[in-house]
Amino acid sequence: MKKYFLSLILIISLAFLFTACEKKDSASSVTDQKKIEPTPVPTYNSIHNALTYIVENEDSDRPVYSKGSFRPALGDKFFTIGEAIEVASKDEGGETLKLIKCKSEDDEIFWMKNDLVVPDGILAIVKDDESVIYEKPNKLKPSSDILSKATIVTVYPESENGFKLVTTWDEKINKKRSNVYIKTGDLSFSDDDIQSYRIYFIATKASGVAQKTLFETALEYSNSIFYNLIEDEYNKRYNNSTSESSTPSQNDSVKMPETETIEFNAVIANDGTGEMINVRNFPLVNGSSVVAQLNPGEPVFITEATVKNFTIGAISDKWYKISSPEGWVFGSFIDPQ
Numbered sequence: 194m195k196k197y198f199l200s201l202i203l204i205i206s207l208a209f210l211f212t213a214c215e216k217k218d219s220a221s222s223v224t225d226q227k228k229i230e231p232t233p234v235p236t237y238n239s240i241h242n243a244l245t246y247i248v249e250n251e252d253s254d255r256p257v258y259s260k261g262s263f264r265p266a267l268g269d270k271f272f273t274i275g276e277a278i279e280v281a282s283k284d285e286g287g288e289t290l291k292l293i294k295c296k297s298e299d300d301e302i303f304w305m306k307n308d309l310v311v312p313d314g315i316l317a318i319v320k321d322d323e324s325v326i327y328e329k330p331n332k333l334k335p336s337s338d339i340l341s342k343a344t345i346v347t348v349y350p351e352s353e354n355g356f357k358l359v360t361t362w363d364e365k366i367n368k369k370r371s372n373v374y375i376k377t378g379d380l381s382f383s384d385d386d387i388q389s390y391r392i393y394f395i396a397t398k399a400s401g402v403a404q405k406t407l408f409e410t411a412l413e414y415s416n417s418i419f420y421n422l423i424e425d426e427y428n429k430r431y432n433n434s435t436s437e438s439s440t441p442s443q444n445d446s447v448k449m450p451e452t453e454t455i456e457f458n459a460v461i462a463n464d465g466t467g468e469m470i471n472v473r474n475f476p477l478v479n480g481s482s483v484v485a486q487l488n489p490g491e492p493v494f495i496t497e498a499t500v501k502n503f504t505i506g507a508i509s510d511k512w513y514k515i516s517s518p519e520g521w522v523f524g525s526f527i528d529p530q
Contacts, residue, residue, distance in 0.1 A: 233272035239347040245303040268391035277307035314347040324379035330356035389414035462528040463489035472520035476512030485518040
């Protein structure tokens with residue numbers, strides 16, 4: 194009888210121990226699942242018109258990417274998720290890229306090239322006319338390159354010897370500047386300075402009522418060091434009593450080329466880079482300004498064309514006027530439908 198009770202106690206004890214282990218394993222499993230969910234890390238975009246990507250099979254041995262349509266605006270806050278991974282192109286012959294998963298403040302998921310992203314980065318703007326780029330955080334190691342005034346950069350949090358490590362897009366030469374050093378004193382971290390110029394820059398890429406509204410929003414930052422520049426540009430565009438439009442006329446030093454009415458449907462052609470295509474306020478490169486940009490594949494309606502061809506690089510073609518957004522696109526970027 195005694196043996197029976199001892200056996201019963203042993204069985205109950207083992208059952209209890211087994212149940213406790215199961216609960217522990219279950220709790221451990223839940224904890225493990227929570228551990229693999231990366232914490233989003235905030236940063237900011239300093240790359241105008243940055244390309245984004247869509248990644249398929251991200252958890253597999255062979256994830257693949259294709260180009261995405263989402264474009265974070267200059268200065269937009271977003272979040273990185275996890276570590277960067279090597280991703281092969283979905284298209285045969287495409288290059289393998291190191292991409293990092295990101296999320297916008299509106300929960301839009303996209304991927305960006307890792308060398309364009311600064312986790313925990315903050316925004317700053319170049320306040321000097323010319324800021325020398327340094328190869329290392331050492332005053333004796335300047336490069337021959339500069340960043341122009343009003344270049345918006347994403348800055349790594351740490352400082353070193355009076356320098357900041359930054360990433361940006363150099364609009365002057367249309368080139369990425371990734372992980373370069375700038376003297377801390379050459380940068381402004383003022384929100385007024387950054388936001389005013391950021392909105393002004395976006396305004397210069399817009400058109401119509403949206404452009405005017407953005408200019409007026411930029412002028413709300415009255416303490417900005419760029420206020421006078423923005424005000425002058427606003428007055429030039431909207432308070433010029435001699436003209437209702439910023440488009441050059443026959444009376445300007447730049448003459449309007451002869452044009453003819455021509456109507457057809459088209460799409461914006463891909464120039465091979467996947468970059469957005471400029472829409473200009475005048476059918477010339479010199480003497481015109483960019484009023485909008487369009488993605489390859491976007492449908493447009495042609496209303497006018499220059500009579501003569503113009504040569505850009507090695508390509509000779511006409512300029513075509515599109516109805517919306519209203520402006521001129523060089524013929525090599527127009528694909529008739």
